Amino acid sequence: MKKVLIKLCDFLEKKLYDAPTVQELAKSLDRTRYRLYEAKSEIDYLQSIIKQIMSDR
Numbered sequence: 001m002k003k004v005l006i007k008l009c010d011f012l013e014k015k016l017y018d019a020p021t022v023q024e025l026a027k028s029l030d031r032t033r034y035r036l037y038e039a040k041s042e043i044d045y046l047q048s049i050i051k052q053i054m055s056d057r
Helices: 002-018 022-056
Strands: none
Touching: none
């Protein structure tokens, strides 16, 4: 019985501490938003270059 309880406790402890905290989730969301903003800026920049090249032709 003791081994079963130890395994159960280990499993529950792993589940409890493996879950990300609210702060970690918020930080990850902020990083993702920043990356999306950067990607959008890059896309806009490249589109403007393409438009400029096409208008010069």
